[in-house]
Amino acid sequence: MERLVIEGGRSLRGEVLISGAKNAALPILCASLLTAERLRLSNVPHLRDVTTTLQLLARMGTQVVVEEGECVSLRAAEIAEPAAPYDLVKTMRASILVLGPLLARFGRARVSLPGGCAIGLRPVDQHIKGLEAMGATIRIDNGDLVAEVPRLRGARVVMDMVTVTGTENLLMAATLADGTTVLENAAREPEVVDLANCLIAMGAHIRGAGTDTITVDGVDRLHGGEHRIMADRIESGTYLAAVAATGGEVTLRKTCPDSLDAVIDKLREAGAHVSVDGDSVHLTMDRRPSAVSARTLPHPAFPTDMQAQLMALDCIADGTATITETIFENRFMHVQELRRLGADIEVRGNTAIVRGVARLNGANVMATDLRASASLVIAGLCAQGETRIDRIYHLDRGYERIEEKLSRLGARISRTRSPT
Numbered sequence: 055m056e057r058l059v060i061e062g063g064r065s066l067r068g069e070v071l072i073s074g075a076k077n078a079a080l081p082i083l084c085a086s087l088l089t090a091e092r093l094r095l096s097n098v099p100h101l102r103d104v105t106t107t108l109q110l111l112a113r114m115g116t117q118v119v120v121e122e123g124e125c126v127s128l129r130a131a132e133i134a135e136p137a138a139p140y141d142l143v144k145t146m147r148a149s150i151l152v153l154g155p156l157l158a159r160f161g162r163a164r165v166s167l168p169g170g171c172a173i174g175l176r177p178v179d180q181h182i183k184g185l186e187a188m189g190a191t192i193r194i195d196n197g198d199l200v201a202e203v204p205r206l207r208g209a210r211v212v213m214d215m216v217t218v219t220g221t222e223n224l225l226m227a228a229t230l231a232d233g234t235t236v237l238e239n240a241a242r243e244p245e246v247v248d249l250a251n252c253l254i255a256m257g258a259h260i261r262g263a264g265t266d267t268i269t270v271d272g273v274d275r276l277h278g279g280e281h282r283i284m285a286d287r288i289e290s291g292t293y294l295a296a297v298a299a300t301g302g303e304v305t306l307r308k309t310c311p312d313s314l315d316a317v318i319d320k321l322r323e324a325g326a327h328v329s330v331d332g333d334s335v336h337l338t339m340d341r342r343p344s345a346v347s348a349r350t351l352p353h354p355a356f357p358t359d360m361q362a363q364l365m366a367l368d369c370i371a372d373g374t375a376t377i378t379e380t381i382f383e384n385r386f387m388h389v390q391e392l393r394r395l396g397a398d399i400e401v402r403g404n405t406a407i408v409r410g411v412a413r414l415n416g417a418n419v420m421a422t423d424l425r426a427s428a429s430l431v432i433a434g435l436c437a438q439g440e441t442r443i444d445r446i447y448h449l450d451r452g453y454e455r456i457e458e459k460l461s462r463l464g465a466r467i468s469r470t471r472s473p474t
């Protein structure tokens with residue numbers, strides 16, 4: 055297994071080129087199942103979750119061509135079996151995103167039920183409820199969700215909570231349904247908008263993406279098309295938080311500043327100077343950060359995917375911050391690892407009280423999920439001495455070449471094999 059070794063305590067300075075968004079790429083890759091024609095995607099990040107999705111699509115019969123320059127062409131002309139097997143679904147919950155497209159185009163789908171995962175229970179009841187409202191029959195057989203319908207029909211679906219992949223699954227399903235679907239309490243995340251834009255490029259009729267009511271007039275078929283995946287706002291926020299924590303200066307290139315408002319506000323509150331110029335964001339930090347409190351909520355509020363990274367900054371901030379996680383019930387696994395570096399954090403229910411300390415000290419820590427890993431990297435960059443982070447395969451699910459990008463900013467970070 056691989057580990058990251060960080061020699062911390064240095065400020066960071068330089069530029070980072072932001073990759074395509076994982077959480078936009080995954081649903082958009084699955085959208086290729088909605089048409090027999092070729093979908094050509096650019097700015098597709100090299101990430102483990104993307105590779106898993108490509109494997110899943112290829113296993114079903116999709117022709118996948120990975121081209122130079124982060125482009126992928128997909129052609130799902132002949133799908134042998136509209137099914138997502140357990141061995142792939144178990145490694146990536148987002149595999150559930152094939153359910154809507156398969157059912158809409160083929161009238162049947164078998165998708166292994168995604169289990170609980172490290173950050174919470176994460177059920178898929180809202181995906182099921184929406185598809186049932188659109189006429190599907192869904193049963194569980196041998197741990198698989200088995201869905202059938204002659205043709206989905208438009209329906210009004212009011213989701214019980216804001217769910218990102220739930221909204222995406224229903225949005226994709228509705229594009230080929232008979233009649234109009236209205237999704238109420240829809241997720242407003244920018245990745246939903248990016249998916250909608252791709253579907254529109256494929257001939258879908260969608261209004262309201264980016265608001266909490268999305269209306270879709272179903273069409274008989276979608277055609278191929280081209281789409282560029284949006285920049286990754288969480289990768290962007292992670293580098294901004296890292297430099298706000300270590301001090302220094304960074305310019306993010308090819309990012310999506312509009313989707314970063316809540317994160318930029320928090321970093322300004324911490325004392326960073328942030329300016330936006332087109333698709334670039336510049337941040338300078340010339341002092342110890344001030345503690346900033348946050349509460350995670352659906353977009354456009356502060357994202358749960360940035361909670362752990364902000365907590366890492368608060369660990370070395372001046373003052374006490376409270377961080378409340380309202381989206382997932384078990385997303386504080388980084389706390390015990392941050393404590394190993396000397397952080398002073400107390401957890402009360404879904405709130406962490408972080409009392410900033412003057413310095414963290416390097417230690418051996420273990421990555422537990424994707425964003426928890428990112429917070430350990432940030433803390434390691436701030437800590438005096440050497441931090442070794444094990445189980446970094448979590449990081450490779452969502453951060454493209456993180457050690458390379460951080461090295462360019464002057465970080466001392468390397469990837470080595472950990473002794474077994």
Ligand code: EPU
Nearest residue numbers: 077148176177178179180181216217218219220381382424
């Ligand atoms: N929920 C239900 N029932 C459902 C669906 C969701 O109870 O049918 C609950 C979940 O258990 C959770 C809440 O609703 O408590 C929100 O979950 P959501 O469905 O929005 O999460 P998701 O779609 O599974 C996506 C991202 C996550 C991100 C969340 C929240 C992708 C592939 N994943 O997950 O990204 O944290 O939205 O913004 O888009 C990450 O990138 O590290 C990551 C975990």
